[in-house]
Amino acid sequence: MKERIVLASGSPRRRQLLEWAEVDFEVIVSDAPETYPSGLPVGLVPIHVARNKALAVKKQLSPDRIVLAADTVVVLDGDIIGKPVDREDAIGILSRLAGHQHEVVTGVVLSQGQKEIAFAESTEVYFHELTREQIENYVDKYRPYDKAGAYAIQEWIGVVGIRGIEGDFYNVMGLPVSRVVQELEKM
Amino acid sequence: MKERIVLASGSPRRRQLLEWAEVDFEVIVSDAPETYPSGLPVGLVPIHVARNKALAVKKQLSPDRIVLAADTVVVLDGDIIGKPVDREDAIGILSRLAGHQHEVVTGVVLSQGQKEIAFAESTEVYFHELTREQIENYVDKYRPYDKAGAYAIQEWIGVVGIRGIEGDFYNVMGLPVSRVVQELEKM
Numbered sequence: 001m002k003e004r005i006v007l008a009s010g011s012p013r014r015r016q017l018l019e020w021a022e023v024d025f026e027v028i029v030s031d032a033p034e035t036y037p038s039g040l041p042v043g044l045v046p047i048h049v050a051r052n053k054a055l056a057v058k059k060q061l062s063p064d065r066i067v068l069a070a071d072t073v074v075v076l077d078g079d080i081i082g083k084p085v086d087r088e089d090a091i092g093i094l095s096r097l098a099g100h101q102h103e104v105v106t107g108v109v110l111s112q113g114q115k116e117i118a119f120a121e122s123t124e125v126y127f128h129e130l131t132r133e134q135i136e137n138y139v140d141k142y143r144p145y146d147k148a149g150a151y152a153i154q155e156w157i158g159v160v161g162i163r164g165i166e167g168d169f170y171n172v173m174g175l176p177v178s179r180v181v182q183e184l185e186k187m
Numbered sequence: 188m189k190e191r192i193v194l195a196s197g198s199p200r201r202r203q204l205l206e207w208a209e210v211d212f213e214v215i216v217s218d219a220p221e222t223y224p225s226g227l228p229v230g231l232v233p234i235h236v237a238r239n240k241a242l243a244v245k246k247q248l249s250p251d252r253i254v255l256a257a258d259t260v261v262v263l264d265g266d267i268i269g270k271p272v273d274r275e276d277a278i279g280i281l282s283r284l285a286g287h288q289h290e291v292v293t294g295v296v297l298s299q300g301q302k303e304i305a306f307a308e309s310t311e312v313y314f315h316e317l318t319r320e321q322i323e324n325y326v327d328k329y330r331p332y333d334k335a336g337a338y339a340i341q342e343w344i345g346v347v348g349i350r351g352i353e354g355d356f357y358n359v360m361g362l363p364v365s366r367v368v369q370e371l372e373k374m
Contacts, residue, residue, distance in 0.1 A: 020346040123351075128365065159207040159357060160368050164310075169356040170346060178315065181347050 005184065008057035008069040013152075014175045021177045023184070025068070030056030034071070034082075042080055046071040046107025047118050054109045066112045066187060072174050074149030075103040081149050090139045090150040091132075094157070097149065098130035104149070104172045110183055117183050121176035123167030125153075130161055192371065195244040195256040200339075201362045208364045210371070212255070217243030221258070221269075229267055233258040233294025234305050241296040253299045253374060259361045261336030262290040268336050277326045277337040278319075281344070284336065285317035291336070291359045297370055304370045308363035310354030312340075317348055 007018060010029040018025050032052040036045050054069035061067070074081040076096060084090035103122050110117040138157045144150045151157050153172045170177045194205060197216040205212050219239040223232050241256035248254070261268040263283060271277035290309050297304040325344045331337045338344050340359045357364045 017346065020341070020343060022343055022347075128369075153356075154207070156207060156209055159204065159364050160209075162355075162365060164354045165356060166353050167351045168349075169340075169352060177346050178349060182315075 003065060005066040005068055006057060006061060008053045008067055011174055013154075013173050014070060017170055017173060017175045017177045021181055023181065028057050028060065032056035042073075042075055042078060043105065043120055043122075044107075045080055046073050046105050047109065047120055048107070050107040050109040051111075051116075051118065054111045058111055063113045066110060066184070068108070068110055068180065068184075070106055070108045070175050072104060072106040072148050072171075075105055076100070083148055084145055084150045086145075087139060090144060091135055093150040094130065094135045094139070095132070097127050097151070098135065098161070099127060101126050102149070106171050106174060106176055108176065108180060108183075110180075110187060112187060115187065117187060119179065119183070121168060121171045121179055123165055123169070123171045125165050125172060126163045128161050128163050130157070134161070190252060192253040192255055193244060193248060195240045195254055198361055200341075200360050201257060204357055204360060204362045204364045208368055210368065215244050215247065219243035229260075229262055229265060230292065230307055230309075231294075232267055233260045233292055234296065234307055235294070237294040237296040238298075238303075238305065241298045245298055250300045253297060253371070255295070255297055255367065255371075257293055257295045257362050259291060259293040259335050259358075262292055263287070270335055271332055271337045273332075274326060277331060278322055280337040281317065281322045281326070282319070284314050284338070285322070285348070286314060288313050289336070293358050293361060293363055295363065295367060295370075297367075297374060299374060302374065304374060306366065306370070308355060308358045308366055310352055310356070310358045312352050312359060313350045315348050315350050317344070321348070 004024045004026050007025045007027050034049050036048045049071035050069040054067045058067050105120050105122045107120045142155050168176045191211045191213050194212045194214045221236050223235045236258035237256040241254045245254050292307050292309045294307045329342050355363045
């Protein structure tokens with residue numbers, strides 16, 4: 001690639017993953033809303049939100065630049081679990097996740113001129129049972145208010161509380177890097 | 188736990204995982220040999236090696252201390268793949284792993300006085316196809332000579348080259364932390 005790609009995300013985790021993957025990039029963050037039409041099928045929601053982030057950044061750039069945007073959601077029993085709105089919500093979300101399996105779905109949009117590659121990558125995550133005390137301690141110490149599903153897999157609750165996963169680990173961190181790199185090569 | 192546990196491993200990755208898990212520990216490294224009797228079933232090899240590491244450190248301590256030791260191996264088609272002996276060996280190992288599934292098995296021994304908890308945790312790892320050039324670049328840049336299977340999942344080749352896993356991600360990094368914490372609680 002001659003020009004650096006543009007990452008339309010402020011997430012330090014996504015930045016770190018692209019660095020590990022040795023992708024040359026710069027960050028431009030948009031103020032695109034993370035809303036979506038009601039009734040949109042669950043699997044399409046993160047792609048829809050990622051596309052809005054990509055388009056908001058694309059407007060500011062020359063059309064030949066490659067923009068990469070992503071949005072990650074947690075899906076439990078068919079419901080989308082977003083970022084917690086407050087402490088009680090975070091505790092409630094983690095209480096629902098504990099002892100169960102959920103899905104982490106990241107929607108990715110790669111956009112250049114008229115071309116677009118969009119896909120969603122899904123990883124299954126299996127949580128151990130957690131006590132109310134463990135959940136409260138985690139929420140108060142780590143304050144996971146900016147995280148879909150109210151947790152980060154690389155923090156205490158992910159290290160101690162997750163029994164296993166099925167799929168791409170880095171997808172749970174917010175970006176399915178190996179798939180992104182393959183799609184970038186096609187582009 | 189009143190007394191800090193003793194980690195019988197010099198691996199910075201294991202140290203980091205225990206820190207993330209908020210386990211209170213100190214490190215004492217032994218010079219236990221990483222050898223095992225020929226004919227030992229593959230699944231028992233990392234437990235055998237971990238036990239030797241634990242016993243070598245235990246000798247230096249009062250018997251009430253809890254010693255934690257671990258050994259990680261890569262298993263491909265029933266063969267144990269250890270650390271590469273040189274550049275050619277590392278390239279050969281990664282060429283065998285590319286495009287295939289392998290197993291990462293970590294043997295863990297927790298030892299206190301006469302008590303011992305030993306187990307092995309296994310995670311399936313699926314590599315994409317890799318070119319000879321990608322493999323050589325990785326080996327020359329990251330020099331994975333201290334790593335079973337000649338790779339680290341958190342380095343370039345793991346981020347870009349691994350399609351997915353099944354099981355505990357942290358086990359691939361060298362320690363199945365969530366299981367370790369559960370067994371420590373029993374002890």
